[in-house]
Amino acid sequence: MLIFLYGPPGVGKSTVGRHLAARLEWPLVDVDRAIEARAGMPIPDLFQRQGEKGFRALEAQTLQDLVEAYAGTPGAVLALGGGALLHAPSRRLVEAHGPVVLLQASPETLAQRVKAQRGGRPLLPGEDEGALRRLLAARAAHYASFARRVTVDTLNPAEVAWQAQIQAGIFRQKMREQPSEVLVRVGGLTQVGRELAARFPERPAVALVTDEQVAALYADPVADALRRAGFAVHLLTLPPGESTKSLATLTQVWDFLLERGLDRHSLVVALGGGVVGDLTGFAAATFMRGIPWVNLPTSLLAMVDASVGGKTAIDLPQGKITRANQTAPSTLGG
Incomplete structure (x- = not known):
């Protein structure tokens, strides 16, 4: 059984994933870190060299390989990139292997977190709040299509992990x-x-x-x-x-x-x-x-x-x- 944490940039998928994985005594797989390890470079550099299309292709292949590697294990928590499931085959793949829990927050909360984290997000150059709001608007229908959701604004990571676990069942x-x-x-x-x-x-x-x-x-x-x-x-x-x-x-x-x-x-x-x-x-x-x-x-x-x-x-x-x-x-x- 796999659990997938998904949601917009800055929502805390990796942090919550660590808490959830500890609760279940499962490994945490951070898909973005796996992409960087495979490419041998940080994601911003990968975007600069190959563009978003090249990044998405590598992301989809990496996600497929990780799902296949962990599908036969007792369980794992996978923290996905904020646009990983825009690729329809990737979405079908993960939904066939476990629940997807969407973490969501207000634009204000996300903007504060993105600014505090400083860098590493090629689709949000300079932590521009306007770019974040445009990205959220473009993906609003996509994110709203996931049934299992946890709103994180007022919760700490451990509380979010517990709510995500309830959603995953x-x-x-x-x-x-x-x-x-x-x-x-x-x-x-x-x-x-x-x-x-x-x-x-x-x-x-x-x-x-x-x-x-x-x-x-x-x-x-x-x-x-x-x-x-x-x-x-x-x-x-x-x-x-x-x-x-x-x-x-x-x-x-x-x-x-x-x-x-x-x-x-x-x-x-x-x-x-x-x-x-x-x-x-x-x-x-x-x-x-x-x-x-x-x-x-x-x-x-x-x-x-x-x-x-x-x-x-x-x-x-x-x-x-x-x-x-x-x-x-x-x-x-x-």
Whole structure:
């Protein structure tokens, strides 16, 4: 998963990117610095020698190479130049690989920041406020076309980073020393193959555990997305309801994993509500001393339940949740 920070000159993409990358424990990639390293010269010199057309061509190629290099990694934050996505193919490329968060500010705020930074912006010679306003007017419709936006005028960089993270819908939580990623997506189930391939590049065998009601809605698209990404998928469909969260069903899940040849290098994916998440997480935590699992909650209640403490459990005849285990999923999708 990649997050792209975009916006006009002086809005603070690189500074905010450092804070956001630190929050997610991801690398920050400053695309302008990568262009300078590739060209062997500062961007103003590159503009002077090759003009804006030559710069934009190098920018587009550098961005494509960086996206391809980081697309197969767990994640990275890319800070883009203020006109990088005016190039339509570049915009299509980045939007296919992650959310674009536009940082925006008033012309007055941007003018103050550009003046304070002094130089390095070939489209704003002499930090001319008039040139800045003309550039903003020319790009107004372009910038307004991005749905995810954060207004930065009254926020410090850490606050902007948090708001950008909310817009991107990507979070990390730790239970003891065990980290989990939380991904919030519209239509996220269809992207699960790509997301898990980036986190499990060896493409382990997957046991997809769900119940009959959820399976009718989502099992096929999720299984198809996983198979397209190169995973071998074994589907286990269980009866719905609290009674499924039992020792007998737990044994059934263990038997299924053994019969399908899954081992400690495999992956278990829970697809459904709280019962499926509780049971599947408990099964994964107790199978062969614990194997990785991913939770894909399909209801709001399950999302809230799954986000608290990494609790998984089964019920015994003496009462509900009388045998519990805390094991955080590798990835939690919503």
